[in-house]
Amino acid sequence: MTPTAGLRFSHLISKTLRQAPADAETISHQLLLRAGMIFPGAAGVYTYLPLGWRAFKKVENIIREEMDRAGGQEALFPGLQPLELWQETGRDTAFGPTMFSIEDRRERRLVLGPTHEEVVAQLARSFVRSYRDLPVLVYQIQNKFRDELRPRGGLLRGREFSMKDLYSLDADEAGLDHSYQLMIDAYRRIYERCHLPVVLVEADSGAIGGKESHEFTSLTPTGEDEIIHCPSCGYAANLEKAQARKGEPPAETTLPLEEIATPGIKTIDALARFAGVPTSRTLKAVFYSADGRMVFAVIRGDLEINEVKLKNLLKCNELRLATEEEVAGAGLVAGSASPLGLKGIPTVGDESIALGANLVAGANRDGYHVNNVNYPRDFQVDTVADIASAAAGQGCPRCSSPLQAGRGIEVGHVFKLGTVISQSIGAAFLDHEGVSQPVTMGSYGIGVGRLLAAIVELHHDDKGITWPLSIAPHQVYLCPLYGDCSQVGEVAEGLYQEMLEAGIEVLFDDREDSPGVKFNDADLLGIPLRLVISQRSLGKGNAEVKWRTEKQPQFLPIEGLASQVKALLDQGNS
């Protein structure tokens, strides 16, 4: 839908703010508040004011166009969903308290949809009978509700937020791969049209579940996500998922165990210093409580445990460090904990435990450690897996070059769900042979407001927002400097009408304010093209035309200005 093209500044409900509210720290949050584009309602809940809503709709329409172009069908799923639907897939516990849940007058429990895989699987159950009905791409753009642990950064992370979520239904893995690639390509076009550079990174699937997933991340220091990437080969992954090389198996001969007294030594760093070895010659032990039961994790001392990886491995909903009481209750000694002689507690070892010889480990006895510990000679674990956090400087898993770390905003996420959800919902179809098969699903999300905020994070200067032309609430800022020259007003009114007729989206600053006020607001709002009408240039029959991101204006004749401006905008759009 095309928004009304014009708007008089004096009619706007919002006001610009000279100073940002003190509690806004993120740039996009500050600028969107100052520009009067959003207004806070509650933590993580915002009104989109008219100018912000126009920008929002620009982003939304770009997304919609690209989804349609990729073959997506737009629908609207219910925001209110029966809790039973979530119990069918068991994801009610996976989401846990993040789901807003309410009770109706019959004391029936409903949830405010945090996402819609279940609903779509239900649709598939009803409508998909044959392989001939596949593939399907169906999507919606709708508000999601998530009771986030901590909303933050204005639009960056809200509790009510608009999301475009598309779901692919395919007959098999190959079909899913195809849909997945289709979406990745469509997403790339979306970010391109929003003038937002992104990197595609491997990601953890989190509560959504599924096997493979990627995130589109806008690299910026204000981002919430840590990204590990390789400048040499292009490998990139969210820290939650990132891998790194941990070295080669040791060549040295193993030595006999030897207990050493280590009075007061509680940390790996202290231990390494005390023993005169690098931290990579030590063994670190960490206790976790996984859904209430104790788990013991062992890793080489120079590495950190990645709790997301561990959590996925254990398939648990809640993973946290064990308390001191829990550790002591299990008969272990914090600071000198060790997998040696451990019994009765599930143990997970990182791959790195085999990539080191003659390590220093705890003795499970206060004040003592054991030297020359070797796996698997001296201890066993129940599972060996990659549970280590990658870090900058470590070797790229693909090409061994040193990895780098950076922060970013997750502006899109694609998941290969597979058949997990369709199986529990019972969404199946008959294949060529007449055999019933579960529908293979994928899901693809973009947070519209977050994308908008990410654009501001990238497109701003010390004066305010510098919207890309494709996103700006209006393309043109018509700025008459009235003074006491009545002609300025007449010309400006005439131009306003002309531009409206030419289909130009124009914000008409019809306020009787001083030039400084108007210029500063124009800059703050970030409207790409500014037209100044004043007595000064009017004498030569000209108007001053200036791009937001350029210093110098150009002067164009008032005569036929609308079509000239139109041409400039078309140029800028290409």
Added chain:
RNA sequence: CGGGGUGUAGCGCAGCCAGGUAGCGCACCUGAAUGGGGUUCAGGGGGUCGCCGGUUCGAAUCCGGCCACCCCGACCA
């Protein structure tokens, strides 16, 4: 939920320690001047000092409890 912080006019803040008629800047209203980067002067309106309770002759100020919001962490578009 753990850690840190803030609540006084639409926004930014002072006042609180040493209890005694609630202030400043911006914004807003009226009038005048000004007219190319938040211009100037004069006059004016607006506040349950987050909420509840306590101490006191008297509480924005002291004490107790609660709530909200923001920042860091665990969670996610």
